[in-house]
Amino acid sequence: MINIGILGYGNLGRGVEKAVLKNPDINLAAIFTRRNPADLKTSSSAKVVSIEQIEDWKDRIDVLILCGGSAVDLPKQTPKYAQIFNVVDSFDTHAKIPEHYCLVDNIAKKNNKTALISAGWDPGLFSLNRLYANAILPDGKDYTFWGKGVSQGHSDAIRRIEGVLDAKQYTIPISSAIEKVRKGKNPELSTREKHERECFVVLKQGADAKKIEQEIKSMPNYFSDYNTTVHFISKEELDKNHSSMPHGGFVIRSGETSSNVHHVIEYSLKLDSNPEFTSSVLAAYARAVFRLNKEGSYGAKTVFDIAPAYLSSKSGEELRAQML
Amino acid sequence: MINIGILGYGNLGRGVEKAVLKNPDINLAAIFTRRNPADLKTSSSAKVVSIEQIEDWKDRIDVLILCGGSAVDLPKQTPKYAQIFNVVDSFDTHAKIPEHYCLVDNIAKKNNKTALISAGWDPGLFSLNRLYANAILPDGKDYTFWGKGVSQGHSDAIRRIEGVLDAKQYTIPISSAIEKVRKGKNPELSTREKHERECFVVLKQGADAKKIEQEIKSMPNYFSDYNTTVHFISKEELDKNHSSMPHGGFVIRSGETSSNVHHVIEYSLKLDSNPEFTSSVLAAYARAVFRLNKEGSYGAKTVFDIAPAYLSSKSGEELRAQML
Numbered sequence: 117m118i119n120i121g122i123l124g125y126g127n128l129g130r131g132v133e134k135a136v137l138k139n140p141d142i143n144l145a146a147i148f149t150r151r152n153p154a155d156l157k158t159s160s161s162a163k164v165v166s167i168e169q170i171e172d173w174k175d176r177i178d179v180l181i182l183c184g185g186s187a188v189d190l191p192k193q194t195p196k197y198a199q200i201f202n203v204v205d206s207f208d209t210h211a212k213i214p215e216h217y218c219l220v221d222n223i224a225k226k227n228n229k230t231a232l233i234s235a236g237w238d239p240g241l242f243s244l245n246r247l248y249a250n251a252i253l254p255d256g257k258d259y260t261f262w263g264k265g266v267s268q269g270h271s272d273a274i275r276r277i278e279g280v281l282d283a284k285q286y287t288i289p290i291s292s293a294i295e296k297v298r299k300g301k302n303p304e305l306s307t308r309e310k311h312e313r314e315c316f317v318v319l320k321q322g323a324d325a326k327k328i329e330q331e332i333k334s335m336p337n338y339f340s341d342y343n344t345t346v347h348f349i350s351k352e353e354l355d356k357n358h359s360s361m362p363h364g365g366f367v368i369r370s371g372e373t374s375s376n377v378h379h380v381i382e383y384s385l386k387l388d389s390n391p392e393f394t395s396s397v398l399a400a401y402a403r404a405v406f407r408l409n410k411e412g413s414y415g416a417k418t419v420f421d422i423a424p425a426y427l428s429s430k431s432g433e434e435l436r437a438q439m440l
Numbered sequence: 441m442i443n444i445g446i447l448g449y450g451n452l453g454r455g456v457e458k459a460v461l462k463n464p465d466i467n468l469a470a471i472f473t474r475r476n477p478a479d480l481k482t483s484s485s486a487k488v489v490s491i492e493q494i495e496d497w498k499d500r501i502d503v504l505i506l507c508g509g510s511a512v513d514l515p516k517q518t519p520k521y522a523q524i525f526n527v528v529d530s531f532d533t534h535a536k537i538p539e540h541y542c543l544v545d546n547i548a549k550k551n552n553k554t555a556l557i558s559a560g561w562d563p564g565l566f567s568l569n570r571l572y573a574n575a576i577l578p579d580g581k582d583y584t585f586w587g588k589g590v591s592q593g594h595s596d597a598i599r600r601i602e603g604v605l606d607a608k609q610y611t612i613p614i615s616s617a618i619e620k621v622r623k624g625k626n627p628e629l630s631t632r633e634k635h636e637r638e639c640f641v642v643l644k645q646g647a648d649a650k651k652i653e654q655e656i657k658s659m660p661n662y663f664s665d666y667n668t669t670v671h672f673i674s675k676e677e678l679d680k681n682h683s684s685m686p687h688g689g690f691v692i693r694s695g696e697t698s699s700n701v702h703h704v705i706e707y708s709l710k711l712d713s714n715p716e717f718t719s720s721v722l723a724a725y726a727r728a729v730f731r732l733n734k735e736g737s738y739g740a741k742t743v744f745d746i747a748p749a750y751l752s753s754k755s756g757e758e759l760r761a762q763m764l
Contacts, residue, residue, distance in 0.1 A: 134698045138578045214761050239764045241572065244748055245707075246763045248565065251724040251751035252717075254462045300710070373716040374458045380710040383569075385703070386624070392697040393576075400575040420749040420759050424568055427575035428744075435744050437538050439570045440563045 118406045119145040119176060120399075121201070123167070123193065124183035125156055127361070128206065131395025132181050133160050139399055141429050145177055174200045178409075179402040182206075183395075191216060198224040198231040198416075202409045204402050206236040206394060213239065213418075221416035230409040232417045235401045236394040237385060238262070242367045244419050245383040249369035253379060256371020257302045261289035261310060265363025265390060273338045274315055277331055279323030282351060284358040286314045289366065300370045300378035313344040316358050318351045363390035400427045442730045443469040443500060444723075445525070447491070447517065448507035449480055451685070452530065455719025456505050457484050463723055465753050469501055498524045502733075503726040506530075507719075515540065522548040522555040522740075526733045528726050530560040530718060537563065537742075545740035554733040556741045559725045560718040561709055562586070566691045568743050569707040573693035577703060580695020581626040585613035585634060589687025589714060597662045598639055601655055603647030606675060608682040610638045613690065624694045624702035637668040640682050642675045687714035724751045 118141060122129045125147055136144045137160075144162040153164040165173065180201035182193050190207045197203050198220050207216050213234055224231040234240065238260075246258055267287045274283035293310050296303045315332060319325060329346045333339055364385040372378055387393045401419070404426035408417065425435055442465060446453045449471055460468045461484075468486040477488040489497065504525035506517050514531045521527050522544050531540050537558055548555040558564065562584075570582055591611045598607035617634050620627045639656060643649060653670045657663055688709040696702055711717045725743070728750035732741065749759055 131697070138697065210764065213764050214757065217760055234764055241576075241705075243764045244572070247748050247752055247759060248568070250763070251727075251748075251753075252565075252720050254753075298710070300712075373455070373462065373713065373720050377712045377716055379712060379717050379720075380708075381565075382706075382708045382710075384706045386622070386706075387703045388624075388701045389697065389703075392701055393703050396576050396697050396703075403575075418760060418764055420756070420764070421747050423745050423747045424571050424575075425744040428571055429575075429578075432744070433538065435571060436541055436742060439574070440534065440537050440558055440567045440742055440744070 118142045118403060119178045120402050121146045121148060121170075121173060121177040121180045122162075122183055123148045123170070123180055123197070124189065125149050125151075125158065126183060127391035128395055128398075129183035130159070131389070131392040132183060132398060133158065133162070134392060135396045135399035136160070138396070139403070139429065142399060142403065146173055148173075148180075170197075171200060177201055178406045179204060181398050181402055183398075194231065194233060195219050195223050198229050199227050200229075202230045202405050204232045204235055204398050204405055206240070206398060207234045208236060208239055210239065217416050217418070225415040228409075228412075228414050230405045230414055230417065232401050232405050232419075232422070234418055236397050237387075238365065240394075240397055240419055241385070242365065242383070245367045245381075246369070247420055249367070249381040249383075253369055253371030253373070253381065255373075256369050256379075259297045259305070259310075259368045259370075260365065261294060261368075262365040263287040263289050263311065263363065265365070265387070266358075266361055270313065270315075270338055273335060274317060274332055277328055279320050279328055280317055281320045282318040282354055284316045284354060286316075288312050288314060294366060294368070297368050297370060298380055298382065300380045302370055307341040308343060311342060313339055313342045315344065315346045316349050316354055317346060318354050319348055360388070361390045363387050363393075403427060403429065442466045442727060443502045444726050445470045445472060445494075445497060445501040445504045446486075446507055447472045447494070447504055447521065448513065449473050449475075449482065449488075450507060451715035452719055452722075453507035454483070455713070455716040456507060456722060457482065457486070458716060459720045459723035460484070462720070463727070463753065466723060466727065470497055472497075472504075494521075495524060501525055502730045503528060505722050505726055507722075518555065518557060519543050519547050522553050523551050524553075526554045526729050528556045528559055528722050528729055530564070530722060531558045532560060532563055534563065541740050541742070549739040552733075552736075552738050554729045554738055554741065556725050556729050556743075556746070558742055560721050561711075562689065564718075564721055564743055565709070566689065566707070569691045569705075570693070571744055573691070573695075573705040573707075577693055577695030577697070577705065579697075580693050580703075583621045583629070583634075583692045583694075584689065585618055585692075586689040587611040587613050587635065587687065589689070589711070590682075590685055594637065594639075594662055597659060598641060598656055601652055603644050603652050604641055605644045606642040606678055608640045608678060610640075612636050612638060618690060618692070621692050621694060622704055622706065624704045626694055631665040632667060635666060637663055637666045639668065639670045640673050640678055641670060642678050643672055684712070685714045687711050687717075727751060727753065 270285035
């Protein structure tokens with residue numbers, strides 16, 4: 117039995133709590149929180165513990181899953197807790213991964229801990245598929261499409277506009293672009309040709325819809341390079357129809373093995389709940405981290421460094437007989 | 441530079457020869473053959489060497505890629521050559537993999553060699569995707585669809601019928617079944633609902649077409665459980681339109697992370713040439729085998745046991761910066 121802890125009880129933490137129920141070899145021992153433990157309503161029988169007491173658990177937790185955000189929480193938490201726990205995080209600020217890796221690697225190695233960073237689906241499963249496909253088709257081209265799904269960053273950008281009460285933004289991959297890529301002809305696609313953006317916006321009373329629509333559509337980086345549609349709806353409608361968190365996407369590599377002999381490798385995800393799926397990836401990798409640490413493999417790891425068999429609860433023999 | 445050898449110069453051997461051209465860190469040092477070396481017309485500058493002389497090359501080859509068939513060649517060749525070389529094979533008789541693994545594992549370990557068995561795309565990349573998807577969605581259902589592609593076994597079965605001069609059989613996945621699976625509702629699908637079979641048959645003079653069509657369609661295991669279409673064509677037409685070896689398929693897992701929260705993970709391949717693509721997988725895994733052996737990781741391996749980073753020519757730092 118692998119005893120895990122969760123640090124942070126937001127969408128991701130609640131997802132890990134659910135993922136544990138699907139993995140009989142994993143036990144959720146404790147949920148650590150910065151809030152008052154008495155205020156947390158959880159769905160499991162796991163102890164709720166104040167973050168102040170986390171060090172008392174260092175011999176009772178095999179792997180701590182860090183469920184905070186990449187902007188503020190993880191850059192501090194992962195190095196800090198890799199001193200006393202094996203950890204898994206979902207750090208997803210792509211540009212800062214090398215720096216985060218180095219910092220965590222040093223600390224984990226010094227303390228004989230194993231620390232998996234940047235697990236999830238992108239970075240994570242999508243990265244794995246980019247790597248495998250590139251190694252197998254070195255002469256080719258990569259395409260990643262995201263969605264249909266809610267982008268938190270883009271939704272936030274709309275919410276910051278004056279006169280906006282609330283908003284949700286969907287990133288939508290353009291089917292005709294995906295079809296072109298699937299034909300294996302390595303098209304050059306502009307930003308506008310790959311994705312479109314659809315926004316559902318609730319206005320504050322008296323706000324100027326025309327002006328806000330214009331402001332959204334012309335926002336640099338976020339919207340100006342895309343075909344963007346804006347719908348104004350009521351708060352009730354937003355809460356009723358746009359509060360789930362679906363997501364997904366496509367990683368496609370198309371390449372040649374000799375002149376005019378094309379191959380297309382495609383990986384795709386269609387997710388009802390982005391945080392629940394991400395949490396399930398973290399749970400499987402917690403199993404891998406537990407085993408690697410037992411074997412004395414210390415330091416920072418990414419999904420690239422972990423042999424697939426470590427993720428499965430089955431033995432090598434079972435895997436060869438049933439899944440190969 | 442990794443020096444590889446090829447044993448067997450059929451479709452797969454020729455594919456590896458092409459794959460090497462796409463991998464600047466891999467050098468094809470020698471092609472070993474049971475035929476008279478002088479009779480082999482190869483496309484590269486690699487030495488062509490009689491199988492009788494293979495032992496002379498034991499210090500000049502880092503990895504030997506075994507390009508023979510699973511029925512007769514590999515069960516003997518892989519254990520034999522794992523005594524003196526690191527090897528990669530594409531053994532694909534699923535039911536006999538555990539036995540093949542044990543035999544090769546013992547021999548490779550005794551001789552400090554690393555031996556990857558059953559690489560390719562199924563077993564191989566499809567197996568990897570089954571494993572990852574099962575570890576992440578333990579509560580779900582797997583679906584594998586093959587094709588559209590030529591099945592050698594089914595083509596051979598038709599050729600054995602009296603009155604048949606030549607034949608090609610295509611396995612075709614049924615689109616409506618794939619669509620059902622993609623909806624995430626875990627349908628139960630019969631054999632007939634998943635694939636259909638299309639046969640292109642050349643008759644010997646005087647053969648009875650009606651009788652042969654009936655014989656094909658009623659053949660147990662091979663055709664009787666499928667909707668099968670038979671076309672009679674000329675030898676010229678068969679050679680002109682049916683001599684390429686396209687293949688591919690789909691591995692889909694659909695599962696729940698909590699009540700009514702569904703996710704679908706899909707992996708698919710669309711291949712112009714089955715042997716060229718398989719060979720490209722073998723080449724990437726030859727790189728991994730070379731590295732594992734240098735690290736002292738001996739014995740038999742499958743794709744499950746190899747961390748993805750070993751397949752890439754890029755360093756860990758490059759991978760984290762560019763592909764994560």
